[in-house]
Amino acid sequence: MMEIGLNHYLVLSTILFAIGLLGIMRRRNLLMLFFATEILLNSVNIAFAAISHFYGDLSGQMFAFFVIAIAASEVAVGLGLLVVWFKRSGSIDLETLKSMRG
Amino acid sequence: MEMYLYIALFAPLAGSLFAALFSASPKTLIAGIVPSALLFVSFLSSLVLLVYVMGGETVHVEMMTWMATGDLYIPYGFLVDQVSATMMMVVTIVSTIVHIYSIGYMDHDKSFNRFFAWLSAFVFSMMILVMSDNFAGLFIGWEGVGLCSWALIGFWYHKESATWAANEAFIMNRIADLGMLIGIFLIYWNTGSLQYDKVFAAMSHVDIAIVSTIGIFLFIGAMGKSAQFPLHTWLADAMEGPTPVSALIHAATMVTAGVYLVVRANPIYDLIPDVGYFIACLGAFVAMFAASMALVNRDMKRIIAYSTLSQLGYMFVAAGLGAYWVALFHLMAHAFFKALLFLGAGNVMHAMNDELDPFKMGGLRHTMKGTFIMMTLASVALAGIFPLAGFFSKDLILEVAFIENHYILYTVLLLTAGMTAFYSFRLVALIFHGEERYKLFGFHPHEAYKYMLIAMSPLALLAVIAGAFKMTYFEMVTKVLPMTEYHVHNPIVYWIMTIGTQLFVIACILYAYRKYEVAKEDKKMEENIGYKILWNQYYIPHFYEEYISKPYRELSRIFWKDIDMKVVDATVDMVANVFYKTGEKTRGMQDGNLSSMLQLMVVGLVAMLALAAVYSIATVLVAG
Amino acid sequence: MLEPVNISLESLNLSTLTPMLIPIIGALVILCIDLIKGGLNKSLYVMLSLLFLLMDFGSLVDFAQLFSENGTMMGFFDVMLIDGLAIIGQLIIVVSSMLFIPLSLTSKRFHEYSYPEFYALFLFMIAGFQFMVATDNLILIFVGLELASLALYTLIALHNRNKSFEAAIKYFTMGALAAGFFSFGAMILYALTGSIEINQISAVLAADEYSNIGFVLVAVTFLLASFGFKLSLIPFHAWTPDVYEGSSAALAGYMSVVPKIAAFVVAMRLFEFLVHSNVVWLETILYVLVVLTMTLANIWALVQSDVKRMLAYSSISHAGFVMAAILIGTTQANSALFLYWVLFAFSNLGAFAMLWVNRQKVLVAGQDSDHPFEKFAGLVRTMPTAAAIMGLFMLSLAGLPPFGVFWGKMYMIASAVSGGYTVLALIMALNSAIAAYYYLKLIVFMFMKEPVYDTDKAIHMVNASMPLKSIIGFATVFTIFSVLFVSPLMEFITALVYNSGY
């Protein structure tokens, strides 16, 4: 069985990040978009935790904790906005968000 | 003497300003009388000065600074020497007479006052021209007479032809003035001064090539004012002006300014005989060229104008060959009889309600006796018949050409003398002899006012006796001009020449009488190609119109509409529009869609990543 | 077995936290007051906020004094970093906020201002920005950034119109993406160096001579993308026009000034050491970003039909212009950045405040946005003073001497010149010329055209009140006589920047 090293974590993180990016680019639904951003942030968390362990330094994990906290507050704000928007327009499709342009 | 100088110079100005005061009001007789009187004063002062300079003295004053900057110093300086005194006499005599004459001639014109303002202003400019002691001052007068000539040719400004001719004259003169200006620049940068005395003193140290250039450019200036080929067309067109103007400006004074310039600059031209010879050749050419056009013309004033042109050619021959005093002498004599001729023509025009075609006249000698006599006298003088003024001055020029061994010039001038006699008497015959054709056209001719005739009489007198002053004049003027006597040493040759010339001229006169005593339209002659060429003035005005004026107008239009608007300005607008249009075209990128905004961000990120990859690979390669 | 943690209170240097704590306390106080007695007038909250900001300002002045004596100060586990940049950054943030907050005292009633939460959020946001600039710890930067951003999203949404929600959602989503970029970039740097403190990162990188340059560049790319978003550099700018249009004019003006200066300070900390290490790639990329941002934003601003949107693009362009300072990287350039921003803050806030006083609640027939150019047509007839003041702000933004922004532009171009960036200097200059066109457009409408809308209905100055007028007057005076302030400001800024080692 192969030893799982730092690089594997980092590659996993990168792949997840790429998935998140793809999601952000492709999704047309606001809720799905928020999920994609969560994937982005959490992919970074994995890497932080791994690197922190690799260096034996706590600051990486601290960073990860803060990211989690921030992600949580983002969700709070984001969902709040989403709910309001749904109430106003009856849809959470990105197509409804096009009143300003040019 | 300075006081006389200032009086001679500024009296015309005072007269002009006085008349100008009334310029907006209807005819005021005093506006004509005062300038005339002041001119007479000017004439008297000039006379005093003439007498003074005859004794060998000169008067030189410096009134004040005009321009001074760097090394350049140009004062308002005035010099009365023998040459300028001669010119002053010519100018003041002729202009005084013309002024007095004009009081009658312009009697019915509503712009009577304005006329005198301009006429006196002209005299003032002319006085500056001849009295200035430096080239810049000369240029003031030079341009001043141009301005006055413009205003007086276009005096009847409601006539399209008059204003057109005025502008043509001004612009043609300007072309020549540029040459003059360049000549002045050359003089300044090579001698450091524009004062005649300093310039002439320094001229011998200047490279001969430069002296030639100076001579050529100054002569270009002279060509404009004296209407030499190819700048001659304006003079005939200038006949649109009132006839006294033609007499004063376009016969006696302004057009001779070119000759005066060459005479004045004789120390320069003495150094460059080649240029002088060119001037002489051009002069001879113009003499004949102009005379030939006069042969067939049917406009009384134009005929006289061409005659003037022709005589100017004679003067340039003399000046070009170094016989400056001869040129000046002919200038003087010519001024008298040519002014007389014009004034006479003015009388005829008055009588004929401004009709100019001599073929519509005839037999006027009965009704206009005084005019008839004076015009005949003037024509005889012009033809150079002994003992009138023309004989002494014009034949002298022929002699000069002969003595200097320029036989071709001599021949040309001799032929021209014959032509001169022919067209002069063609005119006299058509106007005063033969049937009274004017009756067919319903004219009722009458003699001019008596005082107009009286005013003309001094000119008539001078036309007759001017030749008598030749020796006095010679002695006086050669104090400043090169003293060369022109005598054919072989008396036989001399007599053959003189008598031969006289006979030839008389023959021409008789031929003219015979041919035009009874004026008939000669259809066959008019079909002749040579006649056509002459009739159309060698097609030169046509050429100028077709190949210079029209292209200039067209080119101007192209420059404006096509280049300035469509290229230069459009480029500027295009630069602005490129930005604006780019904005219009690309603002669609901001389509308000969140998805594309996010994509844009990611694309930006990826682009930068790609650049980073390229860069790091490059670094590795370079390091490796 | 855990050893007892022995940290002396002195070494914590807790005082470094004061400037941030003041607004946080202020926010809490406001919330408490509301708990105790609801329904109080907004003027109370405005004045309370103003008071706390004043205190904040005082403490910063104090720190400026301390800095000039002691130099850079660290505190709170060496997380806080009070250097010159931090002090100027915070000063600009606080002063701009002080100018902004009275703008809520409009004569028309806008309901967001009646919520005490608005003021609390506002103060939290300020604290967030202050954290951002006063640290070189990537975590704290991140936290400060998000604290401020989340508060800002909410403030935008509070305007409570469809466009505001749309704007907030757009801003929020893109902000989340930018946050992802930031954390990813920080992660790579952490992976490379094992540290999350910028000065240590730079030290480690320098020690091994940038051997992993490829990864460094990737990290920098992500960070640049993240701050590019905050600074609205093209192509990360897309949110700006929409968000400005969606939020109230006052808030838009605020957004064009304060978040950006915070981001500039961080960008300066992050990128300056790389620029100085002659990382050619970064120079190239910054060059491209700067030129693109300046030029494209200007070009898009040309074609706008709404003044606020035009000003949004214009503020993008100004940001690009100022970003050049980071590229140039000399002390002169960095000082010029702050000078520019101070002068810009006054003119821009003034311009947005003018829009704010012209905000009417009901649009007239034919009007399809809040501030179309047509609305200002012929303003000089009805309100010459207002037209003159608006014109003045436009001229200042266009960089016409001797008004405010000109001096910033001049310093900035001068620093480009002395930094050896000749072509950049020319591009900057020519961009000012393009920009002049759209500023002139408004002047043309105000001074040279006939009114378009029926002027019977009051559509100008409907929102004006004494506080608003005073703010505008203050900005006007500052803009006109800025030449007198430039010298002392420059002296102050240069000393701080230079002593911080930038």
Added chain:
Amino acid sequence: MDSILTILIFFPAVAGVLGFVVHKDSIRAYGISVAAIEFALSLVLWMGYDPNVSGMQFMESIPLIPEFGISYLLGVDGISLFIIVMASFFTMIGIATLGETKRIKDMIITLLFLQMTMIGVFASLDAILFYVFWELSLVPMLYIIGAWGGPLRIYASVKFFLYTFTGSLVMLVGMLFMAYFYQQATGVWSFSLLEWYRLILPENYQLWLFAAFFFGFAIKVPMFPFHTWLPYAHGQAPTIGSVLLAAVLLKMGTYAFVRFSLPLFPDASVFFMMPIAVLAIIMIIYTAMVAYAQEDLKQVIAYSSVSHMGVIILGTFALNVEGIAGSVFLMIGHGIVSGALFYLVGVIYDRRHTKMMREFGGLASVMPRYATIFGIMVMASVGLPLTINFVGEFLSLLGFYKQSHIMTLLAGIAIIVGAIYMLAAYKKVFFGEVTKEENKKLPDVNKREMFALIPLTVIALWLGIYPKPILEPISNSTESIVQLMHDKAITQEAKERIPNLVDEMSISRTSTQEAH
């Protein structure tokens, strides 16, 4: 007397601010009084000016931004003095003879602000201060054209503003470079022109900087091919705007050439002399021809301005005392004459509300006084001796002749083509029969208009006949500039082209060569 320049600059501005309070019925009287006082002050300045001193006089210096070397530095010499007097003179007669104008209060206040900037430009000796006034002058002019102009006024005014603004920004970059080089050489920043004069730059730096400054100046002059804003600006501007634009604002460009380009970059000036001469000649001939093709009388004069500015440029780049003094004198001359001509067009426009030449004809008999004054100005414009323009044109061309014969010959065509378009225009408007019914009853020039025209006519003749009072101070100051250029010149060619007026070196110098 010590701070007279400050007073001259800011008096109109302060008066303009106070003018907001004045009731609009009395604003005209207010404007006239202010402008008259200002003019009197400028005369005081002239009286106090010592014509025998060639350097700067009435210097004032207050540091504004000392760290960056920017100061409030004022001073006049013979070159700027008369343009300042002319500016205040034109503003005075402009306001005094303002016709029926809508929103007259705005107009007068704008004019007063414009006056501040005009005088400021010519009195500034600090590059940035100069730049400030230079740019600021655009704003009132923008407003005047844009608010009181013809149908295309907005296009014209914006074009005017943007075009000149763009050029000036390039110039600003040049100025900053210049200051940077100064800083490199001496270690301190300075924008003081007098300090800059002492700096000798390597030739290649000079070339680039010259080009940068050239952009700003050339657009302002305006030189071909940057001139196309001018016909629009003139064509659309109200009379007063055209008058001030032609008389004073255009002179900023040529003045700046004399003040900046020549003494700062003598070698570059020599290097660029021929290309610029070519441009000048194109300006002279080409625009004269374009003027000839015009149908609008005002456009004729607008293009003629460009043509005359060509002669000024040529004189400036003669690089000798005769040429430069001539060009400075011609600035005054052209100011007076073209100002008067624009005013005259305004007179007729007020009566007929058209400027098309085909609408007129035969006006000489209807409006004799008008025709006379117009005629005098036309003759002055074509440079007849004893009018003001001749002195300048003669000296300019004379000066340039030293540098190039053939170029001067080509440039001299100015006197021909100038006569062509001017006389053609005069003929179309004044000569011939009166064909239009509405022209038959046109009133002649009235008293108010005479108030502007008589002084201008008198000046145009007086300075043509006796230019000494103005030419002498100009000459003295020009000499010091030429000497400075000669001393500073590095290349052999420049040393030869620029005459040496004295033998001993009189200027201390600093060089950047060792700094680079």
